[in-house]
Amino acid sequence: xxxxxxxxxxxxxxxxxxxxxxxxxxxxxxxxxxxxxxxxxxxxxxxxxxxxxxxxxxxxxxxxxxxxxxxxxxxxxxxxxxxxxxxxxxxxxxxxxxxxxxxxxxxxxxxxxxxxxxxxxxxxxxxxxxxxxxxxxxxxxxxxxxxxxxxxxxxxxxxxxxxxxxxxxxxxxxxxxxxxxxxxxxxxxxxxxxxxxxxxxxxxxxxxxxxxxxxxxxxxxxxxxxxxxxxxxxxxxxxxxxxxxxxxxxxxxxxxxxxxxxxxxxxxxxxxxxxxxxxxxxxxxxxxxxxxxxxxxxxxxxxxxxxxxxxxxxxxxxxxxxxxxxxxxxxxxxxxxxxxxxxxxxxxxxxxxxxxxxxx
Amino acid sequence: xxxxxxxxxxxxxxxxxxxxxxxxxxxxxxxxxxxxxxxxxxxxxxxxxxxxxxxxxxxxxxxxxxxxxxxxxxxxxxxxxxxxxxxxxxxxxxxxxxxxxxxxxxxxxxxxxxxxxxxxxxxxxxxxxxxxxxxxxxxxxxxxxxxxxxxxxxxxxxxxxxxxxxxxxxxxxxxxxxxxxxxxxxxxxxxxxxxxxxxxxxxxxxxxxxxxxxxxxxxxxxxxxxxxxxxxxxxxxxxxxxxxxxxxxxxxxxxxxxxxxxxxxxxxxxxxxxxxxxxxxxxxxxxxxxxxxxxxxxxxxxxxxxxxxxxxxxxxxxxxxxxxxxxxxxxxxxxxxxxxxxxxxxxxxxxxxxxxxxxxxxxxxxx
Numbered sequence: 143x144x145x146x147x148x149x150x151x152x153x154x155x156x157x158x159x160x161x162x163x164x165x166x167x168x169x170x171x172x173x174x175x176x177x178x179x180x181x182x183x184x185x186x187x188x189x190x191x192x193x194x195x196x197x198x199x200x201x202x203x204x205x206x207x208x209x210x211x212x213x214x215x216x217x218x219x220x221x222x223x224x225x226x227x228x229x230x231x232x233x234x235x236x237x238x239x240x241x242x243x244x245x246x247x248x249x250x251x252x253x254x255x256x257x258x259x260x261x262x263x264x265x266x267x268x269x270x271x272x273x274x275x276x277x278x279x280x281x282x283x284x285x286x287x288x289x290x291x292x293x294x295x296x297x298x299x300x301x302x303x304x305x306x307x308x309x310x311x312x313x314x315x316x317x318x319x320x321x322x323x324x325x326x327x328x329x330x331x332x333x334x335x336x337x338x339x340x341x342x343x344x345x346x347x348x349x350x351x352x353x354x355x356x357x358x359x360x361x362x363x364x365x366x367x368x369x370x371x372x373x374x375x376x377x378x379x380x381x382x383x384x385x386x387x388x389x390x391x392x393x394x395x396x397x398x399x400x401x402x403x404x405x406x407x408x409x410x411x412x413x414x415x416x417x418x419x420x421x422x423x424x425x426x427x428x429x430x431x432x433x434x435x436x437x438x439x440x441x442x443x444x445x446x447x448x449x450x451x452x453x454x455x456x457x458x459x460x461x462x463x464x465x466x467x468x469x470x471x472x473x474x475x476x477x478x479x480x481x482x483x484x485x486x487x488x489x490x491x492x493x494x495x496x497x498x499x500x501x502x
Numbered sequence: 503x504x505x506x507x508x509x510x511x512x513x514x515x516x517x518x519x520x521x522x523x524x525x526x527x528x529x530x531x532x533x534x535x536x537x538x539x540x541x542x543x544x545x546x547x548x549x550x551x552x553x554x555x556x557x558x559x560x561x562x563x564x565x566x567x568x569x570x571x572x573x574x575x576x577x578x579x580x581x582x583x584x585x586x587x588x589x590x591x592x593x594x595x596x597x598x599x600x601x602x603x604x605x606x607x608x609x610x611x612x613x614x615x616x617x618x619x620x621x622x623x624x625x626x627x628x629x630x631x632x633x634x635x636x637x638x639x640x641x642x643x644x645x646x647x648x649x650x651x652x653x654x655x656x657x658x659x660x661x662x663x664x665x666x667x668x669x670x671x672x673x674x675x676x677x678x679x680x681x682x683x684x685x686x687x688x689x690x691x692x693x694x695x696x697x698x699x700x701x702x703x704x705x706x707x708x709x710x711x712x713x714x715x716x717x718x719x720x721x722x723x724x725x726x727x728x729x730x731x732x733x734x735x736x737x738x739x740x741x742x743x744x745x746x747x748x749x750x751x752x753x754x755x756x757x758x759x760x761x762x763x764x765x766x767x768x769x770x771x772x773x774x775x776x777x778x779x780x781x782x783x784x785x786x787x788x789x790x791x792x793x794x795x796x797x798x799x800x801x802x803x804x805x806x807x808x809x810x811x812x813x814x815x816x817x818x819x820x821x822x823x824x825x826x827x828x829x830x831x832x833x834x835x836x837x838x839x840x841x842x843x844x845x846x847x848x849x850x851x852x853x854x855x856x857x858x859x860x861x862x863x864x865x866x867x868x869x
Contacts, residue, residue: 173810173850174547177540406803407810407849436773436804443539443774472769479772481537 146171153179156186158421164368168415173407180414180445187424188447193477194425194487197470198247198279199240199454203228203266207253209284211329213318213360215396217253227258230269237274240454244470247489249313249451250280254288254331260300263289264307271308277489278308282315283341287333297337298344305350311489312345314353314388319362320370328360328399339377346383351490354384354423358412359391359404367412371419378422385491386425386448389416390432406437410444417445425491430468435476442480448491449473474499512541515785519548525785527734533782534730539774539811546781546812553791554814558851559860560842563612563818564605564642568593568631572618574650576695578684578726580762582618592620595630602638609866612818612858613639615646616679619698625659625666629673636674641866643676643858649707649718650682653699663707667714677858678711680719680754686739687732694727694765701736705743712749717859720750720790724779725758725771733779737786744789751860752792752815755779757799776800777811784812792860802837806845815856816842 149163159167167176204227206220218225240248250266263281270278281289281304290300318325320335333341342352354374358367378384389412391404409432417426427448428441438449452473468476474497477484484497515529533542569592572582583590593601602613613635628647635644647655647670656666667675684690686701699707711718720740724733744750757771757779784793794815795808805816819839837845839855846853855863862869 174540174544181540402844405845405848406807434803436801439773440807475769476772480774
């Protein structure tokens with residue numbers, strides 16, 4: 143009997159844990175006991191031994207950004223000679239290629255670029271939708287909040303215009319740590335925690351599904367991580383709009399925050415605690431982009447049931463010097479090697495096709 | 503039905519582990535077939551904690567791969583060259599002296615010296631190499647020459663392995679690395695490394711070395727064409743010898759990397775397989791003091807995690823590892839002492855810098 147026993151009992155009896163209990167687990171629980179508990183919760187939510195993923199491509203429509211986040215190695219000031227705004231030709235080429243590779247969606251994100259008005263975003267969305275049958279997962283809350291502010295619209299008006307033009311779902315990026323003390327230090331020009339949550343709340347209330355992320359392993363404490371999880375859980379109780387939660391670690395290469403990269407053990411502890419706290423978020427996604435294929439596979443024993451995307455193209459994390467690549471075959475091998483079925487899904491987590499390992 | 507049997511099997515094995523009964527072949531096979539890695543890890547951790555407590559070891563060492571010329575032509579090797587190939591090299595004793603001198607300011611306590619089977623090198627080359635190393639770096643343990651090299655040196659010199667070991671010991675040899683064991687199975691020997699000594703001979707040489715007072719390590723090269731059963735037979739053969747000699751210090755499962763080898767069509771090992779292999783090795787080899795998660799082979803992220811799956815050692819602060827990087831290992835080529843300590847402490851273990859014999863050291867000096 144330890145201080146953790148009542149918390150374990152709660153979890154095993156499907157009862158919700160509070161923030162103090164979550165903190166105790168994060169700091170004190172045995173690593174493999176955390177894995178066991180997180181896996182139990184995953185099994186109730188996903189009884190089938192199945193791991194899902196999507197085939198998509200990240201398209202960064204601009205790297206011009208006024209945000210100046212200290213953790214970012216990708217952005218350029220909008221007037222910088224290396225700043226770009228994607229051409230329609232390049233966009234078409236990338237989408238065509240995505241569809242040819244069996245992709246079903248694009249993740250469309252970019253910098254906070256004051257050179258672009260709301261009409262640019264409406265145009266790019268309707269252009270894609272009129273030319274291609276593809277799901278658009280686009281514009282994280284900081285982008286939406288920036289467009290609204292830059293163009294003098296409310297968040298609600300901005301969301302309505304984007305959705306009308308073809309936006310299907312919203313990615314949960316830019317959440318970083320949803321505590322303003324931390325945001326002021328690492329991303330002072332990015333929207334506040336409340337704004338981030340408010341964009342998501344309004345989107346959910348318009349029937350738009352979103353994901354949520356957390357970037358940790360920089361200057362935050364364990365308490366901040368738990369506060370972040372609680373804010374996501376509270377909003378989810380209200381809206382049921384989050385499809386998945388994706389924690390990932392800050393990559394210090396080429397950035398302005400001089401810390402050591404979070405280790406795999408810390409990542410797995412946070413991942414497991416996320417699964418335990420977010421009892422109302424259906425899917426927990428492992429981040430192979432930041433962790434690499436090996437730790438991503440191990441994540442499947444620590445509460446994760448989804449491996450995100452094969453990502454035909456990824457630029458932002460690669461700019462910080464971390465460049466893991468993953469083919470469909472590697473994805474399938476990783477999942478089946480963990481004893482699970484590999485299922486390609488769409489952005490709403492509907493199964494599309496099961497993939498099997500080819501014989502060698 | 504199957505689930506309840508599985509549960510019983512895990513409890514059965516756990517009872518054995520807790521009461522320090524030896525696991526059998528079938529126990530190991532059951533664990534290899536299971537994907538419940540958290541449970542397997544917890545079992546291995548019982549043995550790990552019993553033998554090594556909360557310590558996690560690392561060593562400040564230098565690798566010296568004195569030649570890549572090799573007549574063995576193993577299917578799984580990306581390092582070996584023929585004598586006349588571009589890129590073939592053999593370091594002279596004075597080259598080696600310079601290499602050791604180039605890092606003489608560092609607190610290195612172990613020289614790990616292995617190379618190819620180069621028929622042009624006489625016994626005198628090996629004795630002079632050791633003598634030079636000992637002269638330049640008198641405080642370091644000379645851990646040199648696998649059983650495969652010793653067999654080759656002996657044959658070339660028309661001496662017994664025992665005699666060769668005797669001469670090399672006089673020149674400063676203090677320990678043998680565990681390489682060249684591959685998978686001790688005649689099927690795999692014939693198919694992947696027919697020109698190298700087989701498992702039986704490898705064990706004989708290790709037994710001879712142990713008999714002459716040398717401690718050695720042992721390895722398993724896994725993740726190519728071997729079956730789980732073949733891995734387990736390998737582990738049990740090592741365990742049997744260890745029962746007789748107590749001469750093995752650490753066991754090192756080596757994940758196969760296929761790039762640039764004769765088996766390049768094979769994919770890399772998965773992390774599930776890596777951790778299971780480490781954990782099951784810890785469970786089966788109850789008489790081995792140490793299990794090493796060699797970070798160069800599986801990456802530092804997984805090696806850190808392996809500390810909770812039975813491993814108690816991350817190996818070295820290596821700056822110039824060559825052999826696995828030729829085969830496409832993507833881990834960084836060197837980790838510093840601070841990086842290793844950070845990996846260990848953030849996994850919740852106590853870092854212990856060690857020498858080749860796992861004695862604690864500080865700044866290169868025995869504590």
